[in-house]
Amino acid sequence: xxxxxxxxxxxxxxxxxxxxxxxxxxxxxxxxxxxxxxxxxxxxxxxxxxxxxxxxxxxxxxxxxxxxx
Numbered sequence: 149x150x151x152x153x154x155x156x157x158x159x160x161x162x163x164x165x166x167x168x169x170x171x172x173x174x175x176x177x178x179x180x181x182x183x184x185x186x187x188x189x190x191x192x193x194x195x196x197x198x199x200x201x202x203x204x205x206x207x208x209x210x211x212x213x214x215x216x217x
Contacts, residue, residue: 152183 159176162168168176
């Protein structure tokens with residue numbers, strides 16, 4: 149993940165200074181999409197772990213099943 153972020157940053161700064169080739173523009177687009185996908189997956193896993201770690205709803209004291217969408 150660190151390498152992906154470094155590459156995204158490199159391509160961004162290069163785009164601001166000397167510009168990107170068409171291949172680099174495609175790479176930048178693909179890397180950004182992969183990065184967003186990874187972040188979404190991390191958030192989903194985090195929310196799932198929180199959901200299963202709690203036994204009851206702290207707001208109403210009931211089982212969490214009624215809060216799932």
